[in-house]
Amino acid sequence: MQTTSAIQEQPSTQQGHPPGLYLLFFTEMWERFSYYGMRGLLMLYLSKTAMEGGLGISAASASLIYGYFTGFVYLTPIIGGWLADKYIGQRRAILIGGLTMALGQFFLFMQPALSTEGALFGLPWPTMLGLLLLILGNGFFKPNISTIVGKLYEQGDPRRDAAFTIFYMGINTGAFLAPLVCGYFAEDLFATKTVVNGVEQVASYGFRYGFLAAGVGMLVGQLAFNLLGKRFLGDVGMYPEGRNEDKTVAKAPLTKEETDRMAVIFIITLFVVFFWAGFEQAGSSLTLYTDKYINREVAGFLIPTSWFQSVNAGFIVLLGAPVAALWVYLGRRGKDLSIPVKMGLGMVLLGVGFLFMVGAAMERGGDVADQTIKASIWWLIATYFFHTIGELCLSPVGLSMVSRLSPAALTSMLMGVWFLAPFVAQIAGGYIAAYVEELGALTVFGLIAGFVILAGLILIAIAKKLFHMMHGRG
Numbered sequence: 275m276q277t278t279s280a281i282q283e284q285p286s287t288q289q290g291h292p293p294g295l296y297l298l299f300f301t302e303m304w305e306r307f308s309y310y311g312m313r314g315l316l317m318l319y320l321s322k323t324a325m326e327g328g329l330g331i332s333a334a335s336a337s338l339i340y341g342y343f344t345g346f347v348y349l350t351p352i353i354g355g356w357l358a359d360k361y362i363g364q365r366r367a368i369l370i371g372g373l374t375m376a377l378g379q380f381f382l383f384m385q386p387a388l389s390t391e392g393a394l395f396g397l398p399w400p401t402m403l404g405l406l407l408l409i410l411g412n413g414f415f416k417p418n419i420s421t422i423v424g425k426l427y428e429q430g431d432p433r434r435d436a437a438f439t440i441f442y443m444g445i446n447t448g449a450f451l452a453p454l455v456c457g458y459f460a461e462d463l464f465a466t467k468t469v470v471n472g473v474e475q476v477a478s479y480g481f482r483y484g485f486l487a488a489g490v491g492m493l494v495g496q497l498a499f500n501l502l503g504k505r506f507l508g509d510v511g512m513y514p515e516g517r518n519e520d521k522t523v524a525k526a527p528l529t530k531e532e533t534d535r536m537a538v539i540f541i542i543t544l545f546v547v548f549f550w551a552g553f554e555q556a557g558s559s560l561t562l563y564t565d566k567y568i569n570r571e572v573a574g575f576l577i578p579t580s581w582f583q584s585v586n587a588g589f590i591v592l593l594g595a596p597v598a599a600l601w602v603y604l605g606r607r608g609k610d611l612s613i614p615v616k617m618g619l620g621m622v623l624l625g626v627g628f629l630f631m632v633g634a635a636m637e638r639g640g641d642v643a644d645q646t647i648k649a650s651i652w653w654l655i656a657t658y659f660f661h662t663i664g665e666l667c668l669s670p671v672g673l674s675m676v677s678r679l680s681p682a683a684l685t686s687m688l689m690g691v692w693f694l695a696p697f698v699a700q701i702a703g704g705y706i707a708a709y710v711e712e713l714g715a716l717t718v719f720g721l722i723a724g725f726v727i728l729a730g731l732i733l734i735a736i737a738k739k740l741f742h743m744m745h746g747r748g
Contacts, residue, residue, distance in 0.1 A: 292426045294507040295437055297499065299444035302419055304495025305372065306448030308379060309347075311456030311488035312408070314583035316340055317561045318460075319481045320396075327465075327479040331396045334708040337558050339397070341704010343405050344554060348697035350413025352690030355421070357414075359686045364418035364425075364511035365503060367686075371415030372496040378407030379489030383482045404485075417689035422511040424677025424685065429747075435674050439598040442670040443591055450587035452488070457580030460484035474576075515683045528681060534743040535679035539688055541740065542617060542675070543695045548729040549621045549668055550699030551706065552628060552722045553661060556586060558707035560631070560654075563715055567638060569648035577651075585655065589662035597666040613675050613744070614737035620667030621730030627660030628723035632716060641714035678747045 320336035322328025331339065358367040381404030397405070423441050427434045464480025528536075561579060564570070570577040604610040611619070634653035635641065672692055680688040710718050 291433060291437055291440065292506075294426055294510065295423065295440060297502050297506045298419055298423055299441055301368075301495045301499040302441065303444040303448040304491050304498075305375070305415060305419075306445045307452040307455075308375060308448075308488040308492035308495075309408075309412070309452075310449040310583060310587070311452035311491065312379060312382065312485055313344070313557050314453035314457055314580040315460050315481055315484045316343070317558055318479070318565070318579065321562070322479060325478065326476070327481055329396060329398075329401070333562055333711060335396060337562075337707035337710075338704045340558050341701050341707065343409065343700075344557065345697045345700030345704070346409045347412045348416075348693040348695075348700060350409055351417040351693040352413075352687060354413035354415070355417035355686035355688070355690035358418045358421075358514070359684060360514055363513045364422050364686060365507070366512075367414040367418040368422075368511075369496065369500060371411040371413065371418070372492060372499070374407050374411030375415065376411075376489050376492040376496070378404045378411060379485050379492060380404075381407065382485035383489060413690075417686050417693065418511070420673050420689050421677070421686045422507070423673075425510050429678070434677065435601065435671075436598055438670045438674040438677075439594055442666075442673070443594045446587040446590035446594070448491075448587075450584045450591060452491070453580045453583035456484035456487050457578045457583075459487050461578040461580060515685065531745045532681045534745060535747065536681070536684075536688065538740050538743050539676060539679055539691060542614065542672070542733070543692055545621070545729055545733045546617065546668060546672065546695040547699045547702070548726050549617075549624055549664070550696045551702045552624050552726045553665065554696070554700055554703045555707060555722070556583065556658075556661070558703060559710045559715070559718070560657075562707070563631075563634075563710070564654060566645050567647075567649055567715075568634070568654050569651055572651070582654065582658075585658040586662050586665070589659060590666065593662060593666060594670075597663070612737055612741045613671055614740045615734055616671050617668045618730040618732075618734035618737065620664040620669075620671075621733065622727050623660050623664030623667065625723040625725075625727035625730065627657045627664065628719050628726070630654075630656040630660070631719040632723065635714075635716035635719065641716050679744060 317336055317340055319328050320331045320339060321333055323330045354367055354371065358364045362370075381400045384400050420441075423437060424434065427437060460479050460481045460483060461476060464483040465476045466478040466480075467474050468477040469475070561582070564582050565579040570579070601610060601616075630653050634649035634657075637649045637653065638647050673689075676689050676692045677685060706718060706722065
């Protein structure tokens with residue numbers, strides 16, 4: 275029988291972490307390299323003209339396509355999590371998801387060499403198929419690798435939160451490297467350049483080679499996971515929860531405490547929709563605003579727009595350990611913040627970050643269309659800094675929360691429920707980004723700041739009630 279106690283047969287000590295954690299770190303790092311490498315190019319690929327190597331879709335339509343794609347990426351995990359919990363186990367789900375996503379990246383690589391006839395929503399069929407495969411593959415992969423991290427530790431193990439912080443740094447190591455590598459391929463190495471008035475500019479982008487690099491990265495992670503999984507993970511995640519190789523199943527009704535804890539997951543998920551709707555503007559409206567209106571020239575070098583997708587991840591890698599150490603410091607003194615308070619604080623900090631984008635718009639004199647008037651790059655860096663601190667207060671804490679509060683037999687499915695917040699938020703964020711041109715960046719960034727700060731303060735206000743409903747696991 276696959277039980278939590280059986281998991282502890284894996285090599286671990288109270289001072290260190292099971293070696294399986296670092297295999298999961300490496301696997302997730304390459305999966306996120308693949309996803310964020312593609313995501314860092316997607317808006318530019320959709321909106322650049324055909325002559326520039328893109329699809330020539332309007333900024334508003336590209337924002338909606340981007341929003342729906344990234345939204346559905348976070349819907350399918352609830353299905354993949356349920357299938358893993360009930361039928362195939364987390365390890366098989368990760369294999370299916372990884373190979374499906376790699377195939378999706380290779381379809382994006384193929385697209386420029388194929389006919390654009392039969393385009394749907396402005397997307398040629400190879401691009402559409404590639405995006406669909408990425409959506410499906412992520413549904414199998416994303417909730418299940420996070421679930422295995424939690425399975426390495428018993429309930430009450432003080433290393434659990436630190437483990438998710440380490441794992442989260444793996445996510446962001448991949449996210450940091452991806453736009454640099456894939457962006458370099460697309461905007462430099464395989465790009466066609468021209469000189470205008472003595473300044474070198476990109477005439478045509480090599481987007482397909484950025485997508486190819488993303489696909490190869492996905493395969494590297496899958497190779498390591500499947501070759502080393504038996505050695506470092508044993509049977510953890512191999513079978514559905516409560517089911518062994520003989521397919522016997524142990525079932526028990528949910529207790530009142532378990533249903534209360536599940537309710538907390540749903541309630542907090544509703545609140546963090548506001549966080550992700552703002553945070554994910556990084557890939558849409560902030561990318562377009564950076565491309566047009568931020569002074570990207572530093573010491574004579576024009577920083578590629580896609581490279582700014584690495585700023586948040588770089589801050590995560592730098593600040594992840596200090597923030598985790600802060601939680602440990604507060605906990606040892608009996609002053610640790612509850613999960614709802616940490617998440618509410620994260621939302622407030624995200625809103626503060628958007629106030630700096632308001633400052634950038636004001637420096638330009640408002641929403642002037644003249645692209646020769648640029649705002650300082652430091653407004654953008656400050657925005658990403660506060661967004662990162664807010665993310666560290668919310669996202670890894672949320673992953674740990676789900677693993678703490680979920681009944682064992684429903685962990686992967688409820689991890690999928692947690693990803694429903696980004697699903698709704700990404701679609702909403704797409705509409706928000708589409709309105710930037712119509713309402714103006716100054717208005718949109720100001721409204722985002724206000725709504726997110728208000729939602730964060732409300733969550734902090736009801737934190738005591740939610741903490742009570744966690745029954746000692748908050």
